Amino acid sequence: MVELDAAIRSFYRDRYVEDDRLSRSGHGQLEFLRTQELLRRLLPAPPATILDVGGATGVHARWLAADGYSVTLVDPMVEHVEKAAAVGTFAAVMGDARQLEQEDDSVDVTLLLGPLYHLVEASDRAQTLAEAARVTRPGGMVVAAGISRYAGLLEYGNNGRLAEDNLHLFTDALATGRNYDDPEGFTNAHFHHAEELRSEFENAGLADIAVLGVEGPAAPTLDNATVDEIPRLLPSAIVLARLLETDPLMMSASLHFLAFGRVS
Template sequence: MVDLDPLIHEFYRDRYVEDDRLIRSGHGRLEFVRTQELLRRWLPPASDVLDVGGATGIHARWLAEDGHRVTLVDPVVEHVEQAATVGTFSAEVGDARHLRQADASVDVTLLLGPLYHLVEASDRAQALSEARRVTRPGGLVIAAGINRYGGLIEAGSNGHLSPENLHFFTEAFASGRNDGKSGFTVAYFHHAGELAAELTGAGLTDVEVLGVEGPAANILQNTPPEAVDGRLPSAVLLARQVESDPNLISAGFHFLAHGRR
């Protein structure tokens, strides 16, 4: 039985289409391209990959096409049912905190969403511990985090920030916790150093945290769809240039961290 917050389940089942966001919106396309770029940089060829929190398979699809053997795990039954129709990877219902996979059974474990929605530090620690457990010695655990500045930057850039709703963003900035009233669902937002500390605390070594989208994320988010193609290459180049710059790592919406077992 998966212990999933009903608000999170409702959000992803009824209100939010991850595949659509990563393919159609300007920011989503930048995030997708950069996530592909970083994973291809880090993953060994033909790896056994466990995609925990893989939703409907937006990343599992291309990973399988790249020659990896992918198993997708997600707590939302509707996501798993959709992912299972793809046919190039396996998909099952599961909880990042209680994986059914055996010890040291995969080369790479991806947590590209679970740490967003495990608000309690103990739950995030358990998910990372499970990811380490199922990963072979020398293998990689790769985890995404939402930048704590992200919601405030986005709202301030698209005209949605006002004196009336400012407290939603400043409260989340102070605590890292989002209660689901600001437009996004129940979530936890990280600082870059905090995400690195959580991976290190789980026993992973050689931990590195990079910025995913870079400073152009909000520009692309507010770019007309017909103009995104022209701006995307420059945005990717900029993100790549500043991905590890401590002064700019928090300019985008997401972090991607990796550590080795």
């Protein structure tokens, strides 16, 4: 298996609780519900087979299995795989997105809801998409998440932490797409423009490509809301995200994109 970046491994092992990432904040809840909505809208119906690559502790594998899909989760972190395997409703195995052990044309859908933004080299992202296409049957679907180039600026600009002394971190990431490990923040990552993500899908030979904004412009509002305010704000935020998900002038106000492509 290809070696995982040491900083990323340390981030998920020592600094970050992945298991409740999509439930502990208003933004996380919005991201989770919109990801569910988009996948349920565009994936083939159950009981299709899904390979959830980089699936961590199984936050999406759980509900996909409950919906009737046959799911195998793959992750490079042993701690994640052990937690995912304990759920018991889907398979969970160690593996790396760049070098999958699954056979050619063996699944209906391959999900990459994390790997592309932790692969900072374009060649690694290209290899990952090629692997996803290889293991997915002709006519099947590859789905990948990307973090918006504007995500850091939007987050820090709305939570009061953006200042002259740290502004360069976010303008550099905006210019290059590269986010460097921050002991008080996120780890090594690549941030995408929507069209960049589309181009990576095109270069992988995928067809019928759609790139959609996930959270819409209201994510920072939810991130800074109190726990009591979230239930009131969330339905409106979902409607707004849905309305603007393909608007080329507003898509980058989402903190994440989801790209869908069909294997020829």
